[in-house]
Amino acid sequence: MSLIIQQPGNSVVTDLGRFRGPRFGLPVNGALDQFSARAANILAGNNDNAPLLEITALDFRMRATTDILIAVTGAPLHLTVGGRECQQWEPVSVRAGETVALRRINGGLRAYVAVHGSVEAPVLLGSCAPDTVVGFGLRLAEGTEVKTTRSVPPIRQPYFDLPLFRLGLTRPEFHSTAVVEVTDGPDVDEFGDTADLLYSTEYTVSGRSNHIGLRLGGALPERQSTTEVLSRGVPVGAIEVPSREELLVLHRGRGVTAGYPVLAVVTSRSLDVLAQARPGHKIRFRKTTVPEATAKHRAALRELETLRSTIATVFPLLGIGNQPGHTPLAPAAGT
Amino acid sequence: MTTTPTPALPPVQVFESGDAALRVVASSPDREANWAAVHGLAEWLDAGGPDGVHGAVPTYDSLLVEFDPGVTSARQVRAFVLLGLRQLEFTGAPARTPREFSVPVVYGGEYGPDLERVAEQQQLSVEEIIGLHTAKSYVIRCLGAPAGSPMMDGPDFPLAVPRLKDPRLSVPTGAVSVAGRQAVIAPAAAPGGWCVIGQTPLTVLDAEAEPLVPYVPGDTLRFHRIQPEEFATYAGRKLEAAR
Incomplete structure (x- = not known):
């Protein structure tokens, strides 16, 4: 079970940061846009701090070897899965063998791809965040195989005209x-x-x-x-x-x-x-002021909490469980 | 862990440093007392900081306390810092027996491209500079950038050492440098504006170990001179405490 990197652009595996690093003289590092990284993980049904992909500025392509569920957040871009155009900021099914392409990152600079069940990466002081000074971390190259941990059968949309998720998250705005x-x-x-x-x-x-x-x-x-x-x-x-x-x-x-x-x-x-x-x-x-800044930070976290509880309700209905090999339920009509 | 007789704590100020950090500054004329206070406080916070406190970065007279503003707040952490200070006043800073590290250095040449420049600036001979640099035992004051560098009070040169006008884009691993009244070893290659007078063949940083560097603030370090042909003999060995 893995992702095969076809076009790495400028991409790494990271998390929210090495919070125990500074006392040892190491920077915290981790996802630069923390809100987008947390949102991607939550949308993929992961912990906020799970390892995920951070893609900076350049086009990126990867292929999944099994059926997986992903979520892409961060800067606006053109997202396709197996050639189909897909939405950012919501869970997206990817079938085995399909290519996920992130093109034309615009407005902002960094995009995040979380995979349900997360991906494997080496850990230093409790974090997989790359550290360029120490030379630590998983920087992606063409052909890199990133191990995934869970396969998720494709989610079927029973009503073709309706969006699958109405998650109500305020997406960050990007201005020049x-x-x-x-x-x-x-x-x-x-x-x-x-x-x-x-x-x-x-x-x-x-x-x-x-x-x-x-x-x-x-x-x-x-x-x-x-x-x-x-x-x-x-x-x-x-x-x-x-x-x-x-x-x-x-x-x-x-x-x-x-x-x-x-x-x-x-x-x-x-x-x-x-x-x-x-x-x-x-x-x-x-x-x-510091109190105002703290209040705004907490308001954003509350929004992510709301998203998390929505996902916690929706995923079991769609049969996306936490156990590998979980069988999907029939389309949740009428529920 | 033993306790020392309680010296009066230096006066301490706490400054806001954004919504996720505070700066604590000890401001007595006694530099040793300032250093002991901020390091004692850092140790106290690391041992039992409240939820949401990520950790503390102590240097010479100051301490940066970092926290998660989603879990706690500047106001709460400030109250906790003041509590820690009262506690320290009561118990004294924890005392530990410092360990000593011995560091072989090849001076000058390609290993220390700035040695002659420093000698000239100090109006001393190269041998005198090496003599002063190897003469004393240095106290590691704090861990700095990059990657847990041991920051030390410098050798007893007559003058402060100016930084390079054009910082190097990369200073190699093991570089032994001086600047101002400070001395340091580079555990990892990084850009730098300090004067490089030598290089140690020992491996300082072990990315597999935790912590990554073998010393802690308060430990001591001594340099001794080796010849360029001995560099390879030591290469790959880890820096370890002599006692």
Whole structure:
């Protein structure tokens, strides 16, 4: 039981991150768009943190060796299974031998593919998330065989004109100008009045951005003091001004310690927005507070909980159980 | 685990660092006391942090506490940190017997491309630089980027060492570097702007082990000089505690 990678594009197997990593000097890493990754796993009937595929920017194709159930989330794209056009953000049946193709990722940058029962990947400190510095993780190449754990017979749609699922999830929106919410960083005072430039400037995402951090061009706040800063832990989302050319916004691959003052910190919700920002996209920052940011994060989690309970109701009716070899029920007419 | 007589804890400030982290800073003039406080607090959090606290990253005088804002909140974690500090004041930081590591280094040449530059900047001979670098026992202050690098207070050079104007895109595994008043070994290849004065053939990072690096903050480390032809003899051996 496996997925055979036909066209890898730029893809890895990951999860929500290596949360025990930072204390050992390793970045947390993991899916950059956490909401989309969680949603894909929930839609596939998995735990939020199950290993899944993260596909960045480039077209991707794979073939399933058995019948499987998948869900594709993240940036808008053109999804086909065995040549049939399929919807993102809902469970999709794939038959043995069929090719799943993700083409023309647009609007955003990263897509997620979860497989019911998940996929196998090596684990370091409790996570399969790739770490480019240590050289750990499963990066997909042409011909890579990714082991799956469960086969799911195709779901039959009894009423041809109706969508199979009405899951009611608000899909994230993708714009070429994104608003990113931040809270004041612990060192905001070191920037004096120039800190306000962060909120009055439209920044442009540089092509040198990656999972470690996004580099943004635009008017730069300037540090007013020159005292040497001792290395210290910096949070994911920290905004720094390390050079005279660009603003640096650290993302999940960030080195755990650094010696630059932290001007502001991107909220957990807005880190998902940045995960989808393409080079050339515009970014505007808006100031918020920690309690508001926490409330928004929790609202998103509640939405995912609702989705999870819907899936928990629908899947058994469709015969998608947690046991391998579970026999599907007859079409659930009248229920 | 034994307890030491309770030294007064340094004054501590807690700063917001986004919705998923707090920065705790100890700010007494006594650097050792600051270091002991943030590392003691980190250990306390790692041993029994509340639900939703992922862990703590202590460095010199500061500690980053990371948490899941879906499970807990900055307000709750702040209260927990203050509780931990009171506890530490009562019990003292846990004391452990430091282990010592001995690190063979080939200095200069292709192994340490910045050795001569550092000597020139310090107005010392290359031999004097090597002498100072191997003279003392270093306390590992914290684990840094990349990949659990042992961050140490530097050798007793007369001057601070400036960072490279153009950081290298890749510094090899085992590189032994200095910058400012700090010293470090690179467990993994990564970009870097520190001056590389030598290289150790020992394997520092073991991606199969947990933790990945054999030392913890508070352990000590000593460098000793080997010749280039000895590099291969040590290559592939793991860095292990001498005692």
